[in-house]
Amino acid sequence: MPDTLYLVAASLAMFAVTFALRALPFAALRPLRDSALVAYLSRHMPAGVMVILVVYTLRGVSLGETPHGLPEALAIAATVILHLARRNAVVSILGGTAVYALLVNLVFA
Amino acid sequence: MFPLGAAFGLLVVQSGLDWWWALVLSVLVYAGSMEFLAVGLLVAITPLPQLALTTFLVNFRHVFYALSFPLQRVRGRAGKTYSMYALTDEAYALTATRPGATLSSARILWLQGFCQGYWVAGSVAGALLGSWLAMDLLGLTFTLTALFVVLAMDAVRVERDLPTPVLAFICAVLALVMAPGELLLTGMGLFVATLVVRFLMRKKGDDAHA
Numbered sequence: 021m022p023d024t025l026y027l028v029a030a031s032l033a034m035f036a037v038t039f040a041l042r043a044l045p046f047a048a049l050r051p052l053r054d055s056a057l058v059a060y061l062s063r064h065m066p067a068g069v070m071v072i073l074v075v076y077t078l079r080g081v082s083l084g085e086t087p088h089g090l091p092e093a094l095a096i097a098a099t100v101i102l103h104l105a106r107r108n109a110v111v112s113i114l115g116g117t118a119v120y121a122l123l124v125n126l127v128f129a
Numbered sequence: 130m131f132p133l134g135a136a137f138g139l140l141v142v143q144s145g146l147d148w149w150w151a152l153v154l155s156v157l158v159y160a161g162s163m164e165f166l167a168v169g170l171l172v173a174i175t176p177l178p179q180l181a182l183t184t185f186l187v188n189f190r191h192v193f194y195a196l197s198f199p200l201q202r203v204r205g206r207a208g209k210t211y212s213m214y215a216l217t218d219e220a221y222a223l224t225a226t227r228p229g230a231t232l233s234s235a236r237i238l239w240l241q242g243f244c245q246g247y248w249v250a251g252s253v254a255g256a257l258l259g260s261w262l263a264m265d266l267l268g269l270t271f272t273l274t275a276l277f278v279v280l281a282m283d284a285v286r287v288e289r290d291l292p293t294p295v296l297a298f299i300c301a302v303l304a305l306v307m308a309p310g311e312l313l314l315t316g317m318g319l320f321v322a323t324l325v326v327r328f329l330m331r332k333k334g335d336d337a338h339a
Contacts, residue, residue: 021145022174027153033177034167035157037184038191043213045195053196060328061321062193067288068297068324069187070281072316073166075301077274079312092274099275100282109279110132116275117136121268 087128095120130219130244134251135258136272137164142259143269144168151256155249160217162280163187164252165273179314186317191216197225204234215241296323 022030045052052058074096081089099116106112134155141151146168154164163184170180194216203212220241224232285294297320304316 022171026174027146027150027171029177030167030171030175030180031153031157033181034163034184037181038158038160038163038188039214041185041188041191042194042216043210045192046200046213049195052192056332057325057328058192061324062190063288064290064293064324065186065321066190067281067284067290067294068300068320069189069317070162070277070284071294071297072301072304072313072320073162073187073277074274074281075298075305075316076313077270077277079305079309092271095271096274096278099278103279103282109283112279113136113272113275114132116278117268117272120271120275121266124268 091120091123091128094123130247131251131254133161133276134248135255136269137161137168138252138255138257139259139266139269140165140168140255140272141252142256143266144172146171148253148256148260151252152249155245155252158184159215159245159248160188160191161248162276165276169273183313183317186314186321190218194221194225197221199224199232199237202232202234203237208234208238212237212241215245217244219244292327293324296320296327 078089078092081092083089095116098119099112102115103109103112137155138148138151141154142148154167158164158167166183166187167180170183175183198212198216198221200209200212203209223240223244224237281294285291297316300319300323301312301316304312304319308315
């Protein structure tokens, strides 16, 4: 377990970076507006970064061993279908998690 | 906001951190997806430079919010500072789409305050519930995967650009194979590099047409 000093320093580091990203652009509106690269990156980064985070959260899943990542695949499918049908983030996330919890606790236990 | 905050609070406690870290992270970091991600990174005692770089890449989208968020309508130094600090995806979505003239300073600040209030209250409630249950809820970590799946779908829906998520997926799988211990930064580094290359190629194409 991490100690308190590390957790405080880590929280402050994340605070500093997040606040800087939110506040500094207001001081540089003109160069920002003029930079085509910044516009391109901030338009295209979110979707890609989220996909990378999905893979990151699944890095421990072993496709070679039973159940071959099946609970994860089914739960992601449930999340996607719920989100296409309802477009409600809370419903999709809690619904997908419920499907996953049922699968690992009852079906693949 | 409240149910997602509660899921975050539960995750904090389930990961072995004390319940009040849910409060500290919700107030200090106050960026939903980064908070969820931070729990695992903190428990793994990720070095601070890596943590800072990850925060930068995950939250980079905020840079562009400044262009259309009506900060000029918020009065006073303290008000403006809070407004910038609490400029989350939700606050941006609720303000930037409306004509700036209809939003008063007080209205923007109250709106941001309520957003944060719901989030912080949810995370504390979830953390307290988790400590009270005091048992392992197997499968709860999937909340994180589901959250990122939903955020990816929303982002793709806005941009209607399929090559980006496909390229990102390839970068992530490459990183998983090449550097499994450094998947996050390697994958994001590769992805940003491909975006810059795509941008330069497109620019070159435009110049050739002109």
